[in-house]
Amino acid sequence: MNGHVTSDGPDVGVPDWMPGVHRPGNVFDEMIARLAPEVDALVAQYEDSRSALLPMAHLYQDHEGYVSPNAIAAIAYRLGLTPAVVESTVSFYTLFYRKPVGKYMLQVCRNLSCMLNGAEEIMAYFRERLGVDHLETTGDGLFSYEEVECLAACDRAPCMQVNLEFFFDLTKANVDDMLAAMRGGTFPVKPLVQTKPPGRSWHVVQEAGKKSAGGVGVVDPNNAGGLGDRSGIIMLDRLLADPSFAQRTHERAAHEPNLQPNEEDAHG
Amino acid sequence: MADLVTKILTQGIGEKNLRDIAVYRATGGYTQLTRAYTELSSKDVLEITSGSNLRGRGGAGFPTGRKWSFLPDNGRPRYLVCNCDEAEPGTFKDHMLLEETPHQIIEGILLGAYGIGSHHAFIYIRGEFKRGYEIFRDALAQAREAGLVGKNVLGTGYDLELTIHRGAGAYICGEETGLLNSLEGRRGEPRLKPPFPAIKGLYGEPTVVNNVETLAYLPYIMKNGPEWFAKVGPERSPGYKIVSISGHVKKPGNYEVPMGTTIRQLIWECAGGLRDGRTFMGVQPGGGSSACLFEEHLDTPYDFDSVSKAGSMLGSGAMVVFDDTTDFVKAAYTLIRFFAHESCGQCTPCREGGHWIEKTLARLLDGRGVASDVEVLISAAHQLTGLNLCALGDSIEPFLASVVKRFESQFRAYLPKTGVPEKVAV
Numbered sequence: 001m002n003g004h005v006t007s008d009g010p011d012v013g014v015p016d017w018m019p020g021v022h023r024p025g026n027v028f029d030e031m032i033a034r035l036a037p038e039v040d041a042l043v044a045q046y047e048d049s050r051s052a053l054l055p056m057a058h059l060y061q062d063h064e065g066y067v068s069p070n071a072i073a074a075i076a077y078r079l080g081l082t083p084a085v086v087e088s089t090v091s092f093y094t095l096f097y098r099k100p101v102g103k104y105m106l107q108v109c110r111n112l113s114c115m116l117n118g119a120e121e122i123m124a125y126f127r128e129r130l131g132v133d134h135l136e137t138t139g140d141g142l143f144s145y146e147e148v149e150c151l152a153a154c155d156r157a158p159c160m161q162v163n164l165e166f167f168f169d170l171t172k173a174n175v176d177d178m179l180a181a182m183r184g185g186t187f188p189v190k191p192l193v194q195t196k197p198p199g200r201s202w203h204v205v206q207e208a209g210k211k212s213a214g215g216v217g218v219v220d221p222n223n224a225g226g227l228g229d230r231s232g233i234i235m236l237d238r239l240l241a242d243p244s245f246a247q248r249t250h251e252r253a254a255h256e257p258n259l260q261p262n263e264e265d266a267h268g
Numbered sequence: 269m270a271d272l273v274t275k276i277l278t279q280g281i282g283e284k285n286l287r288d289i290a291v292y293r294a295t296g297g298y299t300q301l302t303r304a305y306t307e308l309s310s311k312d313v314l315e316i317t318s319g320s321n322l323r324g325r326g327g328a329g330f331p332t333g334r335k336w337s338f339l340p341d342n343g344r345p346r347y348l349v350c351n352c353d354e355a356e357p358g359t360f361k362d363h364m365l366l367e368e369t370p371h372q373i374i375e376g377i378l379l380g381a382y383g384i385g386s387h388h389a390f391i392y393i394r395g396e397f398k399r400g401y402e403i404f405r406d407a408l409a410q411a412r413e414a415g416l417v418g419k420n421v422l423g424t425g426y427d428l429e430l431t432i433h434r435g436a437g438a439y440i441c442g443e444e445t446g447l448l449n450s451l452e453g454r455r456g457e458p459r460l461k462p463p464f465p466a467i468k469g470l471y472g473e474p475t476v477v478n479n480v481e482t483l484a485y486l487p488y489i490m491k492n493g494p495e496w497f498a499k500v501g502p503e504r505s506p507g508y509k510i511v512s513i514s515g516h517v518k519k520p521g522n523y524e525v526p527m528g529t530t531i532r533q534l535i536w537e538c539a540g541g542l543r544d545g546r547t548f549m550g551v552q553p554g555g556g557s558s559a560c561l562f563e564e565h566l567d568t569p570y571d572f573d574s575v576s577k578a579g580s581m582l583g584s585g586a587m588v589v590f591d592d593t594t595d596f597v598k599a600a601y602t603l604i605r606f607f608a609h610e611s612c613g614q615c616t617p618c619r620e621g622g623h624w625i626e627k628t629l630a631r632l633l634d635g636r637g638v639a640s641d642v643e644v645l646i647s648a649a650h651q652l653t654g655l656n657l658c659a660l661g662d663s664i665e666p667f668l669a670s671v672v673k674r675f676e677s678q679f680r681a682y683l684p685k686t687g688v689p690e691k692v693a694v
Binding site: 045046047048050051052053054055057058079088089092093094095096110111112113115116117148149150151152153154155156157161164165166 | 345354355356357358359360362363388394395396397398399431433434435436437438439450451452453454455456457471512513514515516520521522552556586588590594598599602603605606609610612
């Protein structure tokens, strides 16, 4: 796995965000290993490896259905960043799903041209038919529903995307047909990969809490604490840069029973 | 009228499979790039571009040749980035070009990159354009196979790489410095300017960011000469422009017209006019960020300077037309919600202002308005502009300000019929 597999030894004491250690039966690590050549190609496209952050998140999401904490850690590890920086970056972008989503991600445009052409009615109909609200997933895990901003297809309003494929000129009748086809497995768009059953929402933080909205501000990931103190980041950077770190962690863990991970942690 | 529409970039769309390099070549495609690589210097390409007076088609309308000429001659690597993060409400021209004529964009990007002497160009494609990305990726592979991109292009010894970078759903990445941050693997937060990207852009090196449509015109300017473009339309904002028309019109779509065509001609002659029995109430002439124009502005020529003079802006060239069925309170709410949602959160006026106006409008629409709401909306409009790092914060108020003034009665009609509270109950 591209030089990052540091040990085949016992799976003990390695922090969750260190994905480079092979854990027997860890499906995610096998995915990382399988995708390593693709990741190398992505990184090679850029003068600075950090530019591969978004492409890597896209790649892992394509294979895992969402950008999992393990994926965050894998990106951090590969690019020499801290998991917090990767997390902060990925969470900026609404197309990265932070928790598992339905097999069909329904994204209906709620912006001006669609609204002028009946989008409100279409959105109300989706909510009614699916029994969910904006940013929610149906109980059977089949549909996630979101009302999104302008999709740049205003000449065919109202429009939507299903798993990022466009559908235009929506009416209640063709919404019915689409949903029936998705339920019946005859819909022409490939379902999303779903490695875990989704919960109610795929957002870590709800929309209103994401920015200030009269509440909390946004923390600069490069300036944790806001005082210009980068010590924590520098420390983590050093650890990540040190190839012997994982080995030393193993050795230390062997003497410290408290660091034995429980079953759940080991599988993320 | 059909003769208003002049098909340059839109030539052949819907008739031919321009995604195929052979079909594109048969229309004369890639001859200008070949000519530039083999016969012209970078400086020649820059001079032709400057001579055409081409102004950026992404929104700001900055002269393209001038933008290029700002790059310092310091021997550092320099980059050209094509902005295909089209997300301005009402705009759908780049989406069409990306899916229908990817080779035209590739040729434009490579010409631009060659013109500034860059060896590495990028295209930033909006995350939602998955199909467009796939089409562009396949077209790029064809161009690579033809030796037009990569190491030693056409055996000239010049290296020119083109990398595709996909966004992931953030309007703010259409702002050029937000885009560069996103391309560097960071949050798409705009940077403080100066330094402008021409001095310190991608990876801290001199960088030019140009819109898809801007670059796509380059092959035609190269072919027909700069005067051909410069003499069309008004002198200070010449050439052709693709206008995306949507909303309450009979034939919404992309129409490529000479600059200076009037708004009336665009709505009635190109887009078929309003639906039967409806009357015209207003038009947003330049995307979600622009102020609404009304009946008295219909004969305004559609070019950068005239539309600004009328009190709005040409922006990305997206017209949204409103008839008498429009609820302008809802329309304003829809756009304010958009800007509040897309604010990156760095600047207080934008982050807070957008959300508070959204809340006020939501309350009004919900029948819970208070007496001061309409005044607050009128005054709030002027408390956001000019106080932010980028143009997003300045884009929140123009539409609201223009319609609240014009259709104040529509806003007042949403106040509760009886017992309007003076203040919000705490």
